[in-house]
Amino acid sequence: MSDLLQAVIQKYTNRDQLIQEGIWRGDLYGVVLGSSPKQFDRCTRGWIWRTLVLQSMENDHQNSLKNVDLVPVPMISVNRDCDTPEHLGVKPEHDGEHGQEHGHEHGHGHGHHSRVNSLEIPIRKLSQGIRKLTPRETYIHPLRPPNHHFPHPYHNHHRSDTSRSAPLLNCEELVEEMEDTDDDMTLQDTLEIIDLDLSRLIIDDIFSDPKVHAEMRQIMFSYLAHLSLQRNPINCKLDLKDRKFYYKQGFHELLGILFLQLYDPSSTTESKSYMRNTLFIFEKLMNQVEPVFYSEKALIQWETTTFAEMLEVCAPRLYSKFYNKDSDGQLTNKHSNMIWLIRWTRLLFMRELPRESVYIIWDHILTFTFPLKTLISSVIIMIILQLNDVLLACDDDMDDLIEIMLHIKDQPSIIGLNPVELCSMAGNLTEMWHLQNYNDMKLMVDKYLKPVDPHRQRMEDKLRLKVQQSLNK
Numbered sequence: 056m057s058d059l060l061q062a063v064i065q066k067y068t069n070r071d072q073l074i075q076e077g078i079w080r081g082d083l084y085g086v087v088l089g090s091s092p093k094q095f096d097r098c099t100r101g102w103i104w105r106t107l108v109l110q111s112m113e114n115d116h117q118n119s120l121k122n123v124d125l126v127p128v129p130m131i132s133v134n135r136d137c138d139t140p141e142h143l144g145v146k147p148e149h150d151g152e153h154g155q156e157h158g159h160e161h162g163h164g165h166g167h168h169s170r171v172n173s174l175e176i177p178i179r180k181l182s183q184g185i186r187k188l189t190p191r192e193t194y195i196h197p198l199r200p201p202n203h204h205f206p207h208p209y210h211n212h213h214r215s216d217t218s219r220s221a222p223l224l225n226c227e228e229l230v231e232e233m234e235d236t237d238d239d240m241t242l243q244d245t246l247e248i249i250d251l252d253l254s255r256l257i258i259d260d261i262f263s264d265p266k267v268h269a270e271m272r273q274i275m276f277s278y279l280a281h282l283s284l285q286r287n288p289i290n291c292k293l294d295l296k297d298r299k300f301y302y303k304q305g306f307h308e309l310l311g312i313l314f315l316q317l318y319d320p321s322s323t324t325e326s327k328s329y330m331r332n333t334l335f336i337f338e339k340l341m342n343q344v345e346p347v348f349y350s351e352k353a354l355i356q357w358e359t360t361t362f363a364e365m366l367e368v369c370a371p372r373l374y375s376k377f378y379n380k381d382s383d384g385q386l387t388n389k390h391s392n393m394i395w396l397i398r399w400t401r402l403l404f405m406r407e408l409p410r411e412s413v414y415i416i417w418d419h420i421l422t423f424t425f426p427l428k429t430l431i432s433s434v435i436i437m438i439i440l441q442l443n444d445v446l447l448a449c450d451d452d453m454d455d456l457i458e459i460m461l462h463i464k465d466q467p468s469i470i471g472l473n474p475v476e477l478c479s480m481a482g483n484l485t486e487m488w489h490l491q492n493y494n495d496m497k498l499m500v501d502k503y504l505k506p507v508d509p510h511r512q513r514m515e516d517k518l519r520l521k522v523q524q525s526l527n528k
């Protein structure tokens with residue numbers, strides 16, 4: 056046990072104290088760490104996250120740890136009538152006696168499924184994963200209804216020219232026609248895309264280890280198996296091979312951040328407690344993230360009814376930058392901000408902020424003190440306030456604005472960001488929003504944007520004191 060972890064454990068003897076004093080009051084990042092902030096090591100932050108979430112789940116009968124467990128990943132044959140590597144123009148890696156592509160699949164006939172622990176088999180190399188990431192939607196304009204197909208690329212080599220001339224629809228009209236079930240995939244497609252995404256996970260070198268890849272694969276599949284039951288309870292009557300699974304890119308990056316802090320290479324193969332802990336925390340987090348930020352309908356509703364309204368209350372001038380209105384008061388750039396909001400929300404700031412700042416924000420998120428959809432809105436607003444001068448100086452060109460929001464990492468105010476202060480103020484904004492103290496929200500933001508000069512403050516205090524003394528005479 057590191058000295059830092061020992062100091063944290065000694066100072067915070069229970070979960071409530073860790074949440075109230077350590078995280079939201081910020082003592083954890085100041086008193087424990089001393090005057091010069093340091094980064095927590097993985098062991099320390101892993102203990103913090105386990106304490107925040109696992110103790111909460113143990114006290115919550117609906118989310119009992121007993122109800123969440125690792126699911127063995129089925130081993131499936133990749134041979135198909137028309138999707139074989141030979142059919143796709145890819146030479147098999149192994150030309151065995153029976154023509155199997157992968158050594159671990161010998162003895163399994165076409166379409167055979169068997170449930171085995173994924174940690175006990177080698178990870179097969181993908182031959183079809185890229186193709187699976189380019190489904191039919193590739194040939195549909197993103198803002199046209201699903202029944203408006205463009206010609207197949209083999210029949211029209213100028214598809215991009217056609218797309219530019221296509222009439223655009225209102226995003227809300229399109230989303231009304233969307234069904235999240237359109238994203239559901241078969242077991243084989245799901246496993247292939249999971250393997251492909253995990254193979255491209257570069258947030259740390261440990262993810263290039265085949266053992267870690269296999270563990271992440273099982274954790275992710277376990278979550279998807281549980282999610283399939285939440286989305287459609289009838290799946291409990293179906294075998295895994297017959298179910299449809301819902302997976303979107305971004306799941307693997309969120310899981311990767313959690314796994315990175317909880318991973319214990321010294322753990323025995325039999326226990327793998329860190330895998331279960333990662334799954335428990337991931338499910339708790341995704342129960343709030345997935346329904347709001349990974350559903351197109353819910354994401355647009357969140358932007359309209361939560362984020363945009365909070366921004367208008369807190370910072371009207373910045374709101375007018377992001378949401379331009381015509382002379383009739385109608386928005387001219389409705390949902391244009393989705394271009395950057397979708398990445399900020401779905402990846403919980405992983406691409407926008409320094410890694411240690413992201414960890415501190417996640418500390419606050421994992422306390423689950425506030426509903427995540429309002430807390431995330433408040434955090435985004437506080438980040439935008441760091442860019443206040445840059446954004447207000449920007450011309451009324453939405454493209455320029457979006458460009459700034461997609462590349463904020465290089466802004467000096469973001470590099471020098473104080474994540475502890477940001478989270479504290481975001482928590483205050485969230486609480487005021489739920490209490491409908493809109494005037495206080497505006498006053499707090501105005502005070503933050505225009506800090507009082509200390510010298511001027513002292514002069515005003517002296518003047519106020521003299522006036523008070525004169526009145527008392």
